[in-house]
Amino acid sequence: MSVPEVVINRLPQYIRCLNDLADNGINVVSSQHLGKALLMTPAQIRKDLSYFGRFGKQGRGYLVQYLIAELRHILGLNLQWNLAVIGVGRLGLAIISYPGFAPDGFQIVAAFDSDPKQVGIRVGGIKVKPMENLNETIRDKDIKIAIVAVPATQTAKVVGLLAEAGIKAILNYTPTSPQTPNDLIVRNIDPVLALQSMTYYLNAYRQD
Amino acid sequence: MSVPEVVINRLPQYIRCLNDLADNGINVVSSQHLGKALLMTPAQIRKDLSYFGRFGKQGRGYLVQYLIAELRHILGLNLQWNLAVIGVGRLGLAIISYPGFAPDGFQIVAAFDSDPKQVGIRVGGIKVKPMENLNETIRDKDIKIAIVAVPATQTAKVVGLLAEAGIKAILNYTPTSPQTPNDLIVRNIDPVLALQSMTYYLNAYRQD
DNA sequence: AAATGTGAAGACCTTCACAGCA
């Protein structure tokens, strides 16, 4: 019995909300309350959690700290995850400088670029390496996740190289949905797609 | 009979793929071929399109240029969409400098920040305005979509101001899912959530 | 009394399979 992907995608949101509650000194929370904060039904929260175990106390609710710890463990957020950034153009540089990843055990430990002019520059304590070093670095630094921020035209090639190098998951910032070997996990960050779908709802065309 | 949101979210991907085909000189495409390129079943593509009309030719397939035009019209991408960026910290500045929005009729025409030190600076041809000018500028420049890139602690307040100012859709880059009046469209860009869900599939915990 | 955990029901989305048309 495998867990639906939508459920997995919600777990990080639960953790975030629970962290907020903990910061406000709240020790126990019911699915009712969590649901209100997250705009979800209480039943959905209980059902989601039930895929993994029985974490609540009947009549009481969930112990906030305990549930955080369990969810972090389920997602593997108790571990350290080393990241590589591929492509240090404007976007790649912004990603490397962005401080928001670190809190949850993610750390950018390597950066690569195919452009000789970029190779060797230092960003946020990291020295940009040539693509030729990919396999070696990924092995030596135990990197399983890559962030891809290369031009769209290069996505397919880069994804191929990453797969060969043993990368297991890709956070893809390019405006493409690359075909991948299907044991490789991919998540696309694509603000343009988001904008293009929002306009439908603002558009007079819509007749519903 | 209203169209499922998942369908709307796929339309921009269809357009992107069709554009690629057009660039390669392909004039006609079957749902079979499109499906292969997009890793979808042909049936899904046909069903999705059928919500909006009958765009294909039986025995032949779809005329690429015609289908692009229809889909762009459905999504309102034939129109010009003016955007405001709220928050010109590191992230906001990167967004304003990012050239990827323009191709599809989106244009950043205003930027705001609550920090007096940021107000007045010029970025990509835009002068940063104080939050007090929000309502006036949004009205004058006919802005319906805002991109929010403020610190997480300010999201709720900013979203409230935007709603009051008449904004209809928000592309939210903050790591929060704000509660909003439900006629306001929101899409969240949240790379941390994406990373945190990917680790589940890399994690030894998983037993399926 | 209050809230969980969960089978069952319901809603929603995807895929099938074929009639109909070029």
Added chain:
DNA sequence: TGCTGTGAAGGTCTTCACATTT
């Protein structure tokens, strides 16, 4: 023949509703 458009079937996810537990 080849492919669309679409009811019907199938599958997946969400919600209900209640037995169970503290």
